[in-house]
Amino acid sequence: MIVVLLAFTLASFWALIAWKGMQERALAFAKAGSETQGLTHSLAQHASKSFNAVALALFGAGQYILHSDKSARASAEINDLLAQYAKNIPQVREIGVLAENGDWMFSSFETVPAVNNGDRDYFRYHRDHPEDETPRISEPLTSRVTGRPTLLMTQRLSNPDGSFGGVIFAAIDLAYFRSFYAEFEADLNRTVTLMKTNGKVLVHRRDDQVGKDMTGTALFSGRLKDAGTGLYSIVSPFDGRTKQFAYERLSDFPIVISVAVAEDTILDGWRGDRRFDLLLGAAISTILIGLAVVLALQTRKRSVMARMLRERERGYRLLAENVEDVVTRIDMDGRRLYVSPSIEKLLGWSADEIIRESAYSNIHPAHRELIKGLIGQLGAQNRTATCEYMTRRRDGNYVWVEAQLNFVQDPDEPTAEIVGAIRDISKRKAAEEQLVAANEQLKALSETDPLTGLANRRRFDRMFDAEFKRCQRSGSQLSVLFIDIDKFKSFNDTYxxxxxxxxxxxxxxxxxxCLKRPADLVARYGGEEFAVLLPETAAINAEVVAEAARNAVHDLAIQHHGSPDGSVTISVGVAGGKCDARNSTSSMLAAADGALYLAKEQGRNRVCVAAENPSLTLVRPAG
Structure with missing residues (x-):
C-alpha cells in the first residue's frame, strides 16, 4: 500500500508540476499579450492625437489664410502664425503654404524658401481633386528645403470661388515618433512600427527599414481587412524572429501602429521558474521517498493514532458539516487541514477538491498578502482576528467573504492551528458599493454645469482655493481668466x-x-461668463492662452448681427502673479474681473491683462 501510495503521489506531483508549467507558460503569453495590446492601443491614441493636432493646425492656418487680405502685413502675420504653430507642436518641423503654381507663398521659416514643389505627387493630387479637402498623409520623402527624411500632412486650399488656391502642408518629424517609441522598446526587446494602411513603413527602430513595403505580409493581405485591431504570432519580416504581434488601425487616419515582442523574451522568466520547479520537485520527491521508508516502520503506530484522531474529530465534524458558514482549519504555513462541505455552496468546489490547494490559492491577489500578514500576527497574545476579502469561485468569479479567525494551540499537538468561520457578505458589499457610487455621482453632478458639461462655479472656487494654497507652498505663479460673451443679451433677444x-x-x-494640461480648468461661472484656472502659469503666458481662446471663439463664426464683428466674440480679463501674502483668491478674481471690464470698455473682442495696466480698477464700477 505504501508503494502504491508513493507512486500515485509522485505521479500526481509531477503531473501537477507539468500542468503548472503549461499553465504558467500560457499565462506568460496571455499577460504579455494583454500588455502588448494595451501598449499598442495607447500608442495608437498617441499617434491619433499627434496627427489630429497637426490637422487642426492646418485647418486653423487655412481658415486664417482664407479670411485674410493679401497685404504685406497679412503675409507677415500668416508667417508668424505658421511659426507659432511649428513651435508649439513638437512633432512638426515646419509648416508651409504653396501657391497655385507650386511656389512657396508662406512659411514657418524666417524666410520663405525659393523652391517650387509643383511636381510633387501631393501637390498634383490636391490640384486635380477639388472635391477632396481633407488632410492627407504622404509617403516618406526627402525635403527639398532641409534635405531631411520627412512625412507630410497636406490639405487643399480653395479660393472663395472654389478654384485651386494652393496647398498647405506640415512636415512631420519622424524622429519625434522614433524617440518617443524608443522609451517603450528598451524593455522586453519590443519593436514599435508605424505604417500606412498601404503597407509603407513610416517609423521603425532600424532606419534602413523606413519606406519598406509590407503589403505582402499577413497583416495587410488579410488581418487588417477583417479587424482594425488584433494579436497573433508572426515570424518577423525584419529580423526573422518569432514574435507576439499586436496591431491597431487609427480610426481617423490611414495609419497602423504595431508592437512586436520576441517570444524568447516573454518566456525568459518562465524558464527560470521552470528550472526552479524541477529542482524543487526533485528535492520533494527525494523527501517523499525517505518519508515512505519511515512510514513503513511507523504504520501500526500511526494507525492507532489515526483512530484516536477520528474519534476526537467526530463531534466537531458533525457540527461543522451542518452549518451554512464554512468551517476550516489551516496550519500556520497556510495549508488546509479541513474544510466543511458547505464550501461547495459558497465557492462551487467540493471539500475534497479545495483542501488540496493552499489556503491562499483562491484569495484575490490584491488581498493575499494582507491575509498572510494577518494570520502571521496571530499567536498566544493575539488569538482572534476578523477580516474581509475577495475569494475566487470555481466559475472564476470573485465573491466577498468575512472570516473569523482563531488561534488554537492543542497541548497534544506539536504545532498550532488556525480555525476559521467564513461567510458570504457579497450582498452587503454590493449595497456598500452602490452607496459609494451614488455619492460619487451626486458629487460629480453637483460640480458640473448641466448646459455645457463644464465645471460649475462651485468646483472652480474649490479648485482655485486648492491651487492657490499649493502655489503658496511652492512659491510658484497662478493665473486666472475671466471671459464674457460680448453682447450676449442682444444675441438672446435676436435669436x-x-x-x-x-x-x-x-x-x-x-x-x-484651448486647454492642454490636465491641471488647467475651464468653468461656466454664471450666465454667459466663464472662468479659466491656469496653475504654474505667469500672466504673460496666460495672455497667450487667452488670445488662443478668443481666436477659437472667433473661428466658430457664429452669426450675431448685434455685434460690430457680425459674429459672436468674447472679451477676456487676465490676472496672474505669485501666490504670496500680497495676493489672495479674491484679489486675483477682482483683478481679472477689472481687466475684463477694461476689455469691454476698450471695444470688446480683446484680451486685457491686469498686470499690464497699473491704473486698472480691480473692482468693477457700479452699472
Missing amino acids: GHSAGDDCIRQVAGALAS
Whole structure:
C-alpha cells in the first residue's frame, strides 16, 4: 500500500508540476499579450492625437489664410502664425503654404524658401481633386528645403470661388515618433512600427527599414481587412524572429501602429521558474521517498493514532458539516487541514477538491498578502482576528467573504492551528458599493454645469482655493481668466434663448479645446461668463492662452448681427502673479474681473491683462 501510495503521489506531483508549467507558460503569453495590446492601443491614441493636432493646425492656418487680405502685413502675420504653430507642436518641423503654381507663398521659416514643389505627387493630387479637402498623409520623402527624411500632412486650399488656391502642408518629424517609441522598446526587446494602411513603413527602430513595403505580409493581405485591431504570432519580416504581434488601425487616419515582442523574451522568466520547479520537485520527491521508508516502520503506530484522531474529530465534524458558514482549519504555513462541505455552496468546489490547494490559492491577489500578514500576527497574545476579502469561485468569479479567525494551540499537538468561520457578505458589499457610487455621482453632478458639461462655479472656487494654497507652498505663479460673451443679451433677444444656449455650448467647447494640461480648468461661472484656472502659469503666458481662446471663439463664426464683428466674440480679463501674502483668491478674481471690464470698455473682442495696466480698477464700477 505504501508503494502504491508513493507512486500515485509522485505521479500526481509531477503531473501537477507539468500542468503548472503549461499553465504558467500560457499565462506568460496571455499577460504579455494583454500588455502588448494595451501598449499598442495607447500608442495608437498617441499617434491619433499627434496627427489630429497637426490637422487642426492646418485647418486653423487655412481658415486664417482664407479670411485674410493679401497685404504685406497679412503675409507677415500668416508667417508668424505658421511659426507659432511649428513651435508649439513638437512633432512638426515646419509648416508651409504653396501657391497655385507650386511656389512657396508662406512659411514657418524666417524666410520663405525659393523652391517650387509643383511636381510633387501631393501637390498634383490636391490640384486635380477639388472635391477632396481633407488632410492627407504622404509617403516618406526627402525635403527639398532641409534635405531631411520627412512625412507630410497636406490639405487643399480653395479660393472663395472654389478654384485651386494652393496647398498647405506640415512636415512631420519622424524622429519625434522614433524617440518617443524608443522609451517603450528598451524593455522586453519590443519593436514599435508605424505604417500606412498601404503597407509603407513610416517609423521603425532600424532606419534602413523606413519606406519598406509590407503589403505582402499577413497583416495587410488579410488581418487588417477583417479587424482594425488584433494579436497573433508572426515570424518577423525584419529580423526573422518569432514574435507576439499586436496591431491597431487609427480610426481617423490611414495609419497602423504595431508592437512586436520576441517570444524568447516573454518566456525568459518562465524558464527560470521552470528550472526552479524541477529542482524543487526533485528535492520533494527525494523527501517523499525517505518519508515512505519511515512510514513503513511507523504504520501500526500511526494507525492507532489515526483512530484516536477520528474519534476526537467526530463531534466537531458533525457540527461543522451542518452549518451554512464554512468551517476550516489551516496550519500556520497556510495549508488546509479541513474544510466543511458547505464550501461547495459558497465557492462551487467540493471539500475534497479545495483542501488540496493552499489556503491562499483562491484569495484575490490584491488581498493575499494582507491575509498572510494577518494570520502571521496571530499567536498566544493575539488569538482572534476578523477580516474581509475577495475569494475566487470555481466559475472564476470573485465573491466577498468575512472570516473569523482563531488561534488554537492543542497541548497534544506539536504545532498550532488556525480555525476559521467564513461567510458570504457579497450582498452587503454590493449595497456598500452602490452607496459609494451614488455619492460619487451626486458629487460629480453637483460640480458640473448641466448646459455645457463644464465645471460649475462651485468646483472652480474649490479648485482655485486648492491651487492657490499649493502655489503658496511652492512659491510658484497662478493665473486666472475671466471671459464674457460680448453682447450676449442682444444675441438672446435676436435669436432666442434656445440659440443662446447652443451658443454657450459652442463657446464652452472652443474654450475647453484651448486647454492642454490636465491641471488647467475651464468653468461656466454664471450666465454667459466663464472662468479659466491656469496653475504654474505667469500672466504673460496666460495672455497667450487667452488670445488662443478668443481666436477659437472667433473661428466658430457664429452669426450675431448685434455685434460690430457680425459674429459672436468674447472679451477676456487676465490676472496672474505669485501666490504670496500680497495676493489672495479674491484679489486675483477682482483683478481679472477689472481687466475684463477694461476689455469691454476698450471695444470688446480683446484680451486685457491686469498686470499690464497699473491704473486698472480691480473692482468693477457700479452699472
